[in-house]
Amino acid sequence: xxxxxxxxxxxxxxxxxxxxxxxxxxxxxxxxxxxxxxxxxxxxxxxxxxxxxxxxxxxxxxxxxxxxxxxxxxxxxxxxxxxxxxxxxxxxxxxxxxxxxxxxxxxxxxxxxxxxxxxxxxxxxxxxxxxxxxxxxxxxxxxxxxxxxxxxxxxxxxxx
Amino acid sequence: xxxxxxxxxxxxxxxxxxxxxxxxxxxxxxxxxxxxxxxxxxxxxxxxxxxxxxxxxxxxxxxxxxxxxxxxxxxxxxxxxxxxxxxxxxxxxxxxxxxxxxxxxxxxxxxxxxxxxxxxxxxxxxxxxxxxxxxxxxxxxxxxxxxxxxxxxxxxxxxxxxxxxxxxxxxxxxxxxxxxxxxxxxxxxxxxxxxxxxxxxxxxxxxxxxxxxxxxxxxxxxxxxxxxxxxxxxxxxxxxxxxxxxxxxxxxxxxxxxxxxxxxxxxxxxxxxxxxxxxxxxxxxx
Ligand SMILES: Cc1cc2nc3c(=O)[nH]c(=O)nc-3n(C[C@H](O)[C@H](O)[C@H](O)COP(=O)(O)OP(=O)(O)OC[C@H]3O[C@@H](n4cnc5c(N)ncnc54)[C@H](O)[C@@H]3O)c2cc1C
Ligand code: FES
Ligand code: FES
Numbered sequence: 001x002x003x004x005x006x007x008x009x010x011x012x013x014x015x016x017x018x019x020x021x022x023x024x025x026x027x028x029x030x031x032x033x034x035x036x037x038x039x040x041x042x043x044x045x046x047x048x049x050x051x052x053x054x055x056x057x058x059x060x061x062x063x064x065x066x067x068x069x070x071x072x073x074x075x076x077x078x079x080x081x082x083x084x085x086x087x088x089x090x091x092x093x094x095x096x097x098x099x100x101x102x103x104x105x106x107x108x109x110x111x112x113x114x115x116x117x118x119x120x121x122x123x124x125x126x127x128x129x130x131x132x133x134x135x136x137x138x139x140x141x142x143x144x145x146x147x148x149x150x151x152x153x154x155x156x157x158x159x160x
Numbered sequence: 161x162x163x164x165x166x167x168x169x170x171x172x173x174x175x176x177x178x179x180x181x182x183x184x185x186x187x188x189x190x191x192x193x194x195x196x197x198x199x200x201x202x203x204x205x206x207x208x209x210x211x212x213x214x215x216x217x218x219x220x221x222x223x224x225x226x227x228x229x230x231x232x233x234x235x236x237x238x239x240x241x242x243x244x245x246x247x248x249x250x251x252x253x254x255x256x257x258x259x260x261x262x263x264x265x266x267x268x269x270x271x272x273x274x275x276x277x278x279x280x281x282x283x284x285x286x287x288x289x290x291x292x293x294x295x296x297x298x299x300x301x302x303x304x305x306x307x308x309x310x311x312x313x314x315x316x317x318x319x320x321x322x323x324x325x326x327x328x329x330x331x332x333x334x335x336x337x338x339x340x341x342x343x344x345x346x347x348x349x350x351x352x353x354x355x356x357x358x359x360x361x362x363x364x365x366x367x368x369x370x371x372x373x374x375x376x377x378x379x380x381x382x383x384x385x386x387x388x389x390x391x392x393x394x395x396x397x398x399x400x401x402x403x404x405x406x407x408x409x410x411x412x413x414x415x416x417x418x419x420x421x422x423x424x425x426x427x428x429x430x431x432x433x434x435x436x437x438x439x440x441x442x443x444x445x446x
Contacts, residue, residue: 001164001165018162018163018164018165018166019163021196040197041197042193042197042257042261043346045258045260048260054263055260055263056260056263056264057193057260057261057264059196059197060191060192060193060196060197060261060264061192061196062166062189062192062196062206064165064166064206064208065166065189065192065206065208065210067166067168068168108260126259127259129258129259129260129345130257130258130259130260130261130346131260
């Protein structure tokens, strides 16, 4: 089956099996290894990607469902040389340990900040609801998202 | 049957035509959170409803119209839902799964799949929702009590879709609430309870109480309702009604909890939703 979609701003036409998960297509066909397979049951959030700006679990989507849509993974947000302010803030807050949950956390946080540039800690906690982290205890992640929000509001992170 | 591909209809009429054109082979797909992981792909074509314009959340006159593909997040945060005074639905849609999953799960998929843990369903039952069902041949409205008395898969005919869930706006002096109890913030409910009370002067004029997650299908608690009507919603009355409800509830056991434990939780939750519904009813003058 031919699947046309946009991945990180680049239009793609991929050959996929009709029953392929978006998770597998992104990792194995499109090479976006930031998208993690944690539970493959919708529980952990590690596979979260943005679909037309909405954070959704790519393990709960067949690739065919997102035909024509625009997908964003963390590869599309920043690089080690030019990190997104959320990435910088997470590192600076010491909110990254093993890192497995972090791509999903970044994308849900990005969706929150796009919707609400000035969130409260409660808003951040709610946005990260459904992202399991076995390492950090969450507090530093919440602080990091609030810090990134402040940076973005001040315009220091460039227009993203 | 092997999945061959997807259809992405742009309107409800187009979706119904696709279903009518491939009887038994085309299957609706909403949020996909149940269809996808269960590899339940008994379809040749999956009909993706996400672009068919079925995601409205609007209050029209005295009816809240919820499109079948409105997500639970859109329902829980919908201004129209709050404006309609339908607090039990706000409570229930916001209590399901995690925020992340609520952005994906649709109200229609949650209702048609009717899982024991479908949190919004007991709320829809006490709020007197009506389920609008359409096929290429026509349309029918099914009261929620009938829609869930048997599993919806037995109510829906091949080629039929739920297009809309219609909920009447809360009347004056009417309050509702939903609560669930689960072992963790994201686990399925061990019990869910919903109530709607209408007051007249100092007494309860009308009461609806329903529970979910205790057995495969949700259940109205008629004895609890009868224990309320005509009485003032004072603590003793609410405790007695909750006890009557817990006694009549049909409860099954599973690996999460025993019958006895679930029944105990049911009594507590019913009392608490009655307290909240009574407080909200007293506060709603208009
Ligand atoms: C980890 C996890 C936790 C969850 N926790 C909860 C919870 O606590 N509370 C809760 O209420 N839910 C919870 N859910 C959601 C629930 O279990 C189902 O997955 C969900 O309700 C299905 O909705 P959907 O929109 O994704 O439907 P889909 O998976 O797309 O479809 C479900 C079924 O309905 C049919 N269908 C869908 N829409 C229509 C329509 N308009 N007309 C006719 N047929 C239709 C489909 O063909 C399919 O048979 C959870 C899900 C997951 C994965
Ligand atoms: S891998 Fe998708 S939610 Fe865990
Ligand atoms: S940093 Fe290890 S799981 Fe979150």
